[in-house]
Amino acid sequence: MNVTGIIFTNDATMGELTNKRTSGSIPFGGRYRQIDWALSNMTCAGIRHIGVISRHSYQSLMHHIGDGEEWGLELEEGGLEFLTPYASATNYLYRGKLESIYNAMDFLEYSDNDGDDLVVMSDSAILANVDLADVIRSHVASGKHVTVVTKAGIANGEKKLDLALKLDDNGEVADMVVDFAAAEDYVASMDIFVLSKARLISWVKEMVARDKYHMDRDLVMGGWRRGQIGINVYQFAGTALYNESVEEYFANSLSLIDKETRHDIFNGNHPVYTKVRDRVPTYYGEKCDIENCLIADGCMLEGEVEDSVLFRQVSIEEGAEVENCIIMNDSVVGAGAELKYVILDKNVTVTPGAKLIGTKKNPIVVKRGETV
Amino acid sequence: MYFEKKRVIAMLLAGGQGSRLHVLTRKTAKPAVPFGGKYRIIDFPLSNCVNSGIDTVGILTQYQPLELNEYIGNGQPWGLNKTHSCAQVLPPYERNDKKSGWFEGTANAIYKNIDFVDRFDPDYVVILSGDHIYKMDYNAMVDYHVKNDASVTIAVRTVPLAEASRFGILNTNPDNSIYEFEEKPKQPKSTNASMGIYCFNWSVLREALIADEEDPNSDKDFGKNIIPNLLNAGHKMMAYNFDGYWKDVGTIDSLWEANMETLGKNPEFDLRGGKRETIYARNSALPSSYIDEDAKIVNAFVAEGCEVYGKVVHSVISVGCSIGKGALIEDSVVMPGVVIEDGAIVRHAILGENSKVGKNAVVGGAFAEGEKKQISVTSKGAVVEANTVLLPGEML
Numbered sequence: 001m002n003v004t005g006i007i008f009t010n011d012a013t014m015g016e017l018t019n020k021r022t023s024g025s026i027p028f029g030g031r032y033r034q035i036d037w038a039l040s041n042m043t044c045a046g047i048r049h050i051g052v053i054s055r056h057s058y059q060s061l062m063h064h065i066g067d068g069e070e071w072g073l074e075l076e077e078g079g080l081e082f083l084t085p086y087a088s089a090t091n092y093l094y095r096g097k098l099e100s101i102y103n104a105m106d107f108l109e110y111s112d113n114d115g116d117d118l119v120v121m122s123d124s125a126i127l128a129n130v131d132l133a134d135v136i137r138s139h140v141a142s143g144k145h146v147t148v149v150t151k152a153g154i155a156n157g158e159k160k161l162d163l164a165l166k167l168d169d170n171g172e173v174a175d176m177v178v179d180f181a182a183a184e185d186y187v188a189s190m191d192i193f194v195l196s197k198a199r200l201i202s203w204v205k206e207m208v209a210r211d212k213y214h215m216d217r218d219l220v221m222g223g224w225r226r227g228q229i230g231i232n233v234y235q236f237a238g239t240a241l242y243n244e245s246v247e248e249y250f251a252n253s254l255s256l257i258d259k260e261t262r263h264d265i266f267n268g269n270h271p272v273y274t275k276v277r278d279r280v281p282t283y284y285g286e287k288c289d290i291e292n293c294l295i296a297d298g299c300m301l302e303g304e305v306e307d308s309v310l311f312r313q314v315s316i317e318e319g320a321e322v323e324n325c326i327i328m329n330d331s332v333v334g335a336g337a338e339l340k341y342v343i344l345d346k347n348v349t350v351t352p353g354a355k356l357i358g359t360k361k362n363p364i365v366v367k368r369g370e371t372v
Numbered sequence: 373m374y375f376e377k378k379r380v381i382a383m384l385l386a387g388g389q390g391s392r393l394h395v396l397t398r399k400t401a402k403p404a405v406p407f408g409g410k411y412r413i414i415d416f417p418l419s420n421c422v423n424s425g426i427d428t429v430g431i432l433t434q435y436q437p438l439e440l441n442e443y444i445g446n447g448q449p450w451g452l453n454k455t456h457s458c459a460q461v462l463p464p465y466e467r468n469d470k471k472s473g474w475f476e477g478t479a480n481a482i483y484k485n486i487d488f489v490d491r492f493d494p495d496y497v498v499i500l501s502g503d504h505i506y507k508m509d510y511n512a513m514v515d516y517h518v519k520n521d522a523s524v525t526i527a528v529r530t531v532p533l534a535e536a537s538r539f540g541i542l543n544t545n546p547d548n549s550i551y552e553f554e555e556k557p558k559q560p561k562s563t564n565a566s567m568g569i570y571c572f573n574w575s576v577l578r579e580a581l582i583a584d585e586e587d588p589n590s591d592k593d594f595g596k597n598i599i600p601n602l603l604n605a606g607h608k609m610m611a612y613n614f615d616g617y618w619k620d621v622g623t624i625d626s627l628w629e630a631n632m633e634t635l636g637k638n639p640e641f642d643l644r645g646g647k648r649e650t651i652y653a654r655n656s657a658l659p660s661s662y663i664d665e666d667a668k669i670v671n672a673f674v675a676e677g678c679e680v681y682g683k684v685v686h687s688v689i690s691v692g693c694s695i696g697k698g699a700l701i702e703d704s705v706v707m708p709g710v711v712i713e714d715g716a717i718v719r720h721a722i723l724g725e726n727s728k729v730g731k732n733a734v735v736g737g738a739f740a741e742g743e744k745k746q747i748s749v750t751s752k753g754a755v756v757e758a759n760t761v762l763l764p765g766e767m768l
Contacts, residue, residue, distance in 0.1 A: 030660030031676075069448070257662070266659040276449070276655045280643040281409035281675035281691075283635075284684075291665040297410070297676050302637075309660075 002117045003136065004108065004197060005042040005050035008097060009035055009061060009124045014246050016365045017345065022054050024124035025061040026243070027328050027346070029256055029265070030296035030311050033064050034243060036274045037129065037265075038122040043071045044270040045132035047120060049078035051107045053100045058084055070273045083107055096213035097121075101204045108201055119200050123191035127252070128240040129267040130192060135234050139194040142232035146220060147194040150233055151240040154188035157181055159242075163189035163216040165233060173231045176224055178217040187233070189216070190240055239264040250343060250363045253309050253326045256294050279312050287318055303333065317352070324360070342366065376456040378492040380514050382426050383485070384417055385478050386502035387434030392623045395751035395767045396724055401433065402622070403502030404440040406707040406725060408634050408643050409675035409690045411653045412443060413621060416507070417500045418450050418459065423648040424510040426498065427457035430488050432481045434464055434474065449654040462488060470585065477592030483581040489574065497577055499570040499594065505630045505641065506567075506618035507649055513612045514571055523576040523607035524599065526550065527569035527614050539565035540595045542611050550609040555595050564611055567618060570594065576607060617641040628722055628747045631688045631705040635671055643673075656691050656708075666697060675708075682712070696731075703745075704736070713758065720764065721748040727768075730758030737764040 009024030017026055024035030035052070042050055050073060054061060067073070068080035083104040094100040101108070108119070118139070120132055130149065139147035148165065155164050164182035166175035177186070203219060212218035223229030239261050241252040256262045266272055279298025284290065288301040295301070298313035303320030310316075311328045317335040324341050327333065331344045334352035341358035345368040350356070354372050358364035366372055390402025397405065403414035414431075421429050429452060433440055440461075447459030462485050464474045475481035482489075482499070489497060496517065498510050508527070517525035528542055536557070542564045543552040554560070580598050584590050590597045603609055617640060621627040633640040643651060658677025663669065667680045674680060677692040682699030689695070689706045696714035704718050709726040712718060716729040721736040727750040729735055735756055736748035746765030750756060754768045762768055 259662070262659070262662065271657040272659070273657050278650050278652045278655070280651075281673040281688075282661070283637075284669035284672050284674060285637060286671050288669065290663045290667070290669060293663045294660045295663055295674070296660040306665075 001140075002049070002197075003045070003047050004117065004119050005047045006101070006104075006119060006121045007035060007038045007042070007050060007052045007124055008100070008121070008191075009052060009054045009058070014243075014249060016367045017246065017249065017343070021060050022058055022124075023243070024052070024054070025058075025064055026249070027311060028127065028243070028249075028253065030294050030309055031277075032272060032274045033061075034127060035061065035065070035124040036272050037127045038124045039065070039068075039071050039073075040270065040272045041122065041128075041130050041132050042120065043073065043273070045120075045136065047132070048073065048075060051081045051083045051104055053083045053097075053104060055084075055094065055100070058082070064275050066275070070275055072273075081107055094213065096218075097215035098204050098207050098219060099213040101200070102208045105201070105204070108197060117197040118194055119197045121191075121193045121195075125243050126190050126192075126240055127243060127265065128190060128236060128238060129265055129270050129272070130190070130236060130238070131270065132192075135192070135194055138234050139232055144230035144232035145195060145199065145223070146229055147232040147234050148220065149190045149192035149236050150187040151190050151236050152187045154240070154242060155182040155184055155186040157183045159244075161186075161188045162191060163220065165189065165231075167233060171233060171235075173224060173233060176221045176231075178214075178221050187235065188242075190236060193220070238267075241265065246343070246363065246365060247361055250326065250341075250360075254307065254324065256309065257292055257307060262294070277312055285318075288316070303335075311346075320350075326363075345370075348372065375491045375493075378428050378494045380426050380496045380498060380511075381428040381430065381489065381492050381494045382417075382421050382498045382500055382510070383430045383432065383482055383489070384414070384421075384500045384502055385432050385481060386414060386440060387432050387437075387475055387481060388501075388503065389435045390503065390622060393627065394624060395749055395754075396624070396627070396722065397436070398751055399436060399439075400725075400752065401436045401440045401502075404436075404443055405621075405627070406690055407505060407621070407627070408631060408651075409673045409688050410655070410708075411643075411651055413505065414440070414444070414502045415450075415651050415653045416505050417502060418444075418452075419651045420506075420508050420510060421498075421500075422450050422452065422652065423507075423650070424512075426510060427452060427454070428492055428494075429459045430462050430485060431459060431502075432462050432475065432485065434481075437461070437463055443654055445654070450652045460488065477590075477597075478594045479581055479584055479590075479598045480592035482577070483585055483592070486578060486581065489578075494574050497572050497574045499568075499572065501568045503620060503622050504567070504569075504618060505621050506614075506616060507645065507651070508569070508614060508616065508618075509648075510569075510571075513569070513614075516612050517571045517610065520549075520610045521608065522549075522571075522610040523573050524602055525571040525610045525612050526599070527567040528564040528611045529567055529614050529618055530563050531565040533560065533563055536560035536563050536565060540568075540599075542566055544611045548611045548613070550603065550611055553595075553599050553603055553609075555600075566595065567614060568595075569614075570599075571612075576602065624722065624747050624749060625745075628705055628720075628745075631722075632686070632703070634688065635673065635686060658692055664697075667695075682714075699729075702738075716756075720745050721750070721762075723750045724752045724754060726752060727754040727756075729756045730760070732759050733757065733761070735762040739764075 009022035073080040164186040282299040285302040302318040303316040319336040331348040386403040390397035452459035661678040664681040675691040690708040715732040
């Protein structure tokens with residue numbers, strides 16, 4: 001049984017943060033990009049043939065992943081492939097996941113198919129340390145067509161979910177909704193699916209031929225409603241961070257300060273790999289005061305920082321006060337500046353004495369490279 | 373197989389036992405000893421090579437090579453794994469001629485690897501050692517060597533006269549050419565100390581190594597034999613002055629000092645640096661460090677993957693350490709993976725990799741200004757049991 005991975009890095013809608021990025025390349029957790037979780041989950045489960053499907057703005061993503069070396073994917077056979085759209089007589093910029101897979105059919109049909117080969121699909125906006133080997137075991141044992149990984153406690157009647165499922169007392173699917181703010185008694189899909197490669201190939205070809213392109217609606221929900229597709233639900237017990245809005249991204253970033261969440265997301269048995277940067281350790285100066293923070297390498301800290309996440313090579317000058325902030329790579333907070341509820345994207349300079357005060361619901365986002 | 377001809381290659385002597393580092397090198401070769409929070413000593417000469425444009429490095433190992441070999445791997449962290457570059461570990465091996473068996477001295481180690489060097493047909497060979505902390509552009513030294521039409525160039529630095537008798541001392545003419553080499557002289561005539569960094573014309577060195585093997589009384593050592601012999605034979609030998617930071621970290625005290633000298637806003641030895649000054653290291657896949665609300669960190673380095681709940685003052689904390697509530701770490705070097713439990717006090721210490729200091733244990737002590745600091749040391753994986761004491765200068 002060979003397992004192939006497909007990672008979708010969506011066109012996210014997080015304002016300035018996704019201006020020149022896909023969801024996969026959004027920095028998260030001090031030294032990572034969001035796609036690191038999907039990639040590391042797959043490689044930790046022994047998946048060595050992974051396609052990354054991206055429609056727009058994939059430059060920073062390609063820069064981050066390179067040849068996949070950090071994830072052990074710089075292989076002669078299999079390894080990592082970028083499946084970016086290209087136009088040809090049979091190709092067009094796709095509208096949904098099914099069309100994007102159709103465009104990448106060469107990738108799926110590339111390797112020999114043993115008949116029992118599987119495909120694991122994952123998005124890159126929901127971050128969790130998932131033991132995919134266990135998900136695959138569950139899929140095989142269930143004998144069902146498609147396994148959906150779900151998380152309870154996410155549906156709340158307000159948050160719009162890509163796919164939500166209601167389960168009966170036996171854990172069987174009783175209802176399914178797509179793009180809907182499902183009520184609390186639904187479990188949310190984590191956008192992780194396992195299914196047979198041969199079936200996926202034939203389903204995608206059939207669906208696209210009928211102008212169906214939406215994976216959740218047309219394939220999963222549609223197939224289930226028609227009684228053609230049996231669904232195995234894998235209920236994930238650990239922490240799952242849904243980064244689908246700036247507000248969620250901000251709250252989830254700061255949630256890593258909590259020990260349990262942090263240890264769950266950075267499970268030592270399944271490390272999260274990322275691109276290596278050769279930075280020195282972080283230097284804590286004579287007058288710095290750091291409380292309850294997550295601090296990456298290469299920072300120079302002279303000021304006060306509380307309840308915040310600092311990325312690599314951030315400089316906090318003397319007398320600066322930073323509280324409830326996310327500060328990305330290479331940004332500088334000048335002497336005496338005051339920041340509360342702020343997200344500084346990469347390479348931002350906050351001039352000495354400047355004051356930026358946002359709120360928990362509406363953190364101020366400063367664009368990459370700006371000077372405030 | 374095709375080997376690209378190289379102008380310069382480096383040979384890095386990494387086989388020494390490092391016995392003066394005592395328990396720290398019990399199971400680890402000296403070049404693999406951690407330094408500066410996330411590095412190992414060998415990262416410095418290796419990164420210097422890369423930053424100097426030297427892409428072929430032979431690394432001579434002998435003592436406890438397992439960890440060192442694993443660390444170097446295929447040279448990928450230093451970018452030395454490309455089609456025409458390498459970081460090649462060269463252990464002693466058996467063959468059916470004189471080049472068989474253990475390395476019997478620094479010169480003998482290179483002699484036994486003449487075949488390796490010959491593959492690259494280099495014009496110049498730079499000889500380095502794996503126990504110094506410094507940043508140096510070897511290429512500038514090679515250029516100086518070429519410009520002066522020398523056969524041998526030796527990097528030198530000025531040391532205090534009182535310390536000169538601990539070094540190989542080079543006595544030079546006004547044009548910096550060397551007329552005399554004295555290994556650890558009782559009455560030093562100058563303060564030009566050899567740094568153990570040599571640039572040779574490969575043809576000259578090759579011949580000298582072969583000749584030295586014929587001498588049954590030779591120690592097969594660069595400082596004792598090769599350099600004096602070449603000087604006596606009339607080869608032009610130049611001193612190359614280096615005035616940057618350089619430290620032999622071969623003793624507990626100097627290893628501790630060098631770590632302390634990386635601290636401060638304008639440190640004596642800056643681990644940072646611009647382009648072509650980066651020190652590369654094999655990185656561990658560890659998350660960012662967590663600093664608790666009760667933690668206090670003053671004038672210290674803390675690397676990735678740490679959890680700090682206690683107080684850290686004037687110390688270097690390496691990757692993957694945890695420091696419990698109410699613990700105090702002062703003037704200490706904490707190597708990777710160390711666990712310091714709640715309430716423990718650690719002062720003037722080097723805590724070896726993955727060692728553990730139990731609850732309320734006390735390691736080391738404080739010293740008055742000017743008093744000789746006695747460094748306490750824990751070896752790899754050692755455990756200082758809860759509520760016990762490891763005295764100043766004591767090793768576990």
